[in-house]
Amino acid sequence: MSAPEPATDQAPDGASPPSSSAGEIEVLALVAAGELASFARLADDAAHAPELRMRITLSRLAAGELAPLGAVEERARALGADPEALDDSIWSFRELLAEFDARLVPRDWWERLVKTYIGYGIVLDLQRELAAGLTGRSQEVAAAALADKGWGDVVVAALTPVIAAEPQLAARLALWGRRVVGEGLGITARLLAVHPEVAALAAGAAGPWTPEHVTALTGRLTSEHARRMKRLDLTA
Amino acid sequence: MSAPEPATDQAPDGASPPSSSAGEIEVLALVAAGELASFARLADDAAHAPELRMRITLSRLAAGELAPLGAVEERARALGADPEALDDSIWSFRELLAEFDARLVPRDWWERLVKTYIGYGIVLDLQRELAAGLTGRSQEVAAAALADKGWGDVVVAALTPVIAAEPQLAARLALWGRRVVGEGLGITARLLAVHPEVAALAAGAAGPWTPEHVTALTGRLTSEHARRMKRLDLTA
Numbered sequence: 001m002s003a004p005e006p007a008t009d010q011a012p013d014g015a016s017p018p019s020s021s022a023g024e025i026e027v028l029a030l031v032a033a034g035e036l037a038s039f040a041r042l043a044d045d046a047a048h049a050p051e052l053r054m055r056i057t058l059s060r061l062a063a064g065e066l067a068p069l070g071a072v073e074e075r076a077r078a079l080g081a082d083p084e085a086l087d088d089s090i091w092s093f094r095e096l097l098a099e100f101d102a103r104l105v106p107r108d109w110w111e112r113l114v115k116t117y118i119g120y121g122i123v124l125d126l127q128r129e130l131a132a133g134l135t136g137r138s139q140e141v142a143a144a145a146l147a148d149k150g151w152g153d154v155v156v157a158a159l160t161p162v163i164a165a166e167p168q169l170a171a172r173l174a175l176w177g178r179r180v181v182g183e184g185l186g187i188t189a190r191l192l193a194v195h196p197e198v199a200a201l202a203a204g205a206a207g208p209w210t211p212e213h214v215t216a217l218t219g220r221l222t223s224e225h226a227r228r229m230k231r232l233d234l235t236a
Numbered sequence: 237m238s239a240p241e242p243a244t245d246q247a248p249d250g251a252s253p254p255s256s257s258a259g260e261i262e263v264l265a266l267v268a269a270g271e272l273a274s275f276a277r278l279a280d281d282a283a284h285a286p287e288l289r290m291r292i293t294l295s296r297l298a299a300g301e302l303a304p305l306g307a308v309e310e311r312a313r314a315l316g317a318d319p320e321a322l323d324d325s326i327w328s329f330r331e332l333l334a335e336f337d338a339r340l341v342p343r344d345w346w347e348r349l350v351k352t353y354i355g356y357g358i359v360l361d362l363q364r365e366l367a368a369g370l371t372g373r374s375q376e377v378a379a380a381a382l383a384d385k386g387w388g389d390v391v392v393a394a395l396t397p398v399i400a401a402e403p404q405l406a407a408r409l410a411l412w413g414r415r416v417v418g419e420g421l422g423i424t425a426r427l428l429a430v431h432p433e434v435a436a437l438a439a440g441a442a443g444p445w446t447p448e449h450v451t452a453l454t455g456r457l458t459s460e461h462a463r464r465m466k467r468l469d470l471t472a
Contacts, residue, residue: 039295043279052323052330056305059275063299069292087288
């Protein structure tokens with residue numbers, strides 16, 4: 001099942017891929033793992049939806065997350081990824097994202113929606129930062145996978161009226177949002193530490209990856225997080 | 237969000253639908269609920285898959301379950317279904333299917349796969365029996381929704397070697413398969429009792445629905461179940 005696709009866009013002389021493609025392949029593996037994780041999370045959210053229309057909407061959004069997966073895998077194989085090693089990479093990124101999920105067990109539907117919006121918002125931003133160093137076809141397939149598929153709007157539309165109407169819930173969700181971003185930044189730090197080859201491709205990382213890069217990246221993730229909290233009218 | 241679709245294939249004189257379409261709409265609601273349930277179950281199976289290729293395969297099969305949903309809903313609305321009443325019907329069938337899931341908590345991956353194959357096999361057969369009385373466009377959309385989407389083959393391919401290699405596991409799975417079919421027939425009985433308008437459309441139910449019809453239907457479901465157990469080489 002994991003036979004490599006024909007490497008349609010490899011160098012015509014059939015040379016092995018340059019060693020710099022190792023980081024590129026790892027970033028694509030992270031993107032693939034992110035899609036599987038988004039599918040699983042939205043499907044699980046759908047299964048917990050309190051009414052039919054929300055359930056159908058979230059189920060469809062989940063299904064939509066899988067659409068770009070094939071192209072991402074195909075691109076990684078075209079770059080010369082060994083199929084088994086690629087599967088191992090995707091699986092290990094998946095485990096990192098599953099850990100993030102396991103650490104944040106929502107107590108109710110509203111915490112669940114905040115986790116989806118805030119938590120996967122930061123995971124998506126992180127992936128975009130790391131994919132920013134991609135070019136050509138890799139950049140294309142990653143961009144399609146990381147595009148806004150509309151679940152943020154769905155979640156915000158569901159949460160906003162409840163947050164406006166119930167100050168006590170809003171206070172609890174603000175606290176929860178801070179816990180979620182804390183775990184998100186924790187995952188980010190772990191990912192950058194364990195996968196320096198991925199970090200090396202990140203936006204602004206021309207030259208070796210330094211503590212300053214990590215600080216700048218964390219700053220950007222935090223400010224995007226603050227924007228999301230503000231959109232929900234929650235104290236960041 | 238639940239605004240009715242234009243009733244493109246209603247009678248051109250705009251007359252209200254005949255009362256016989258009530259049963260037809262209910263069967264379509266059951267089919268829609270079945271697709272949502274299959275999506276949720278396969279997505280949950282995918283989330284528990286022990287390795288990447290199975291996870292991707294089951295995630296994609298889950299997504300495929302949603303594809304015919306829009307056409308089923310559209311057809312029910314074209315038959316004159318009130319959007320809110322239709323949502324309520326789908327939701328109540330969903331609850332019945334969720335009860336089936338809640339009663340059968342698999343202890344491991346293999347029991348999970350047997351539950352998917354045996355349990356949803358019987359649920360699918362039941363839906364096919366009840367949809368057999370549909371005609372025209374309703375028949376078409378139900379047939380597309382209830383078509384074999386290949387997950388049976390995936391599950392059988394995964395289970396067969398393990399069952400052949402581990403007699404003790406095979407014995408446990410045979411017991412579990414019998415529990416699953418018991419719950420499946422229980423759900424069937426409850427559905428037929430609570431929804432006589434659905435039962436009235438079932439295969440062979442020309443005229444009022446009688447205990448003999450129920451017996452005949454149960455017999456057909458049981459023999460299809462036996463065929464599946466045999467395919468897994470489990471004692472029915």
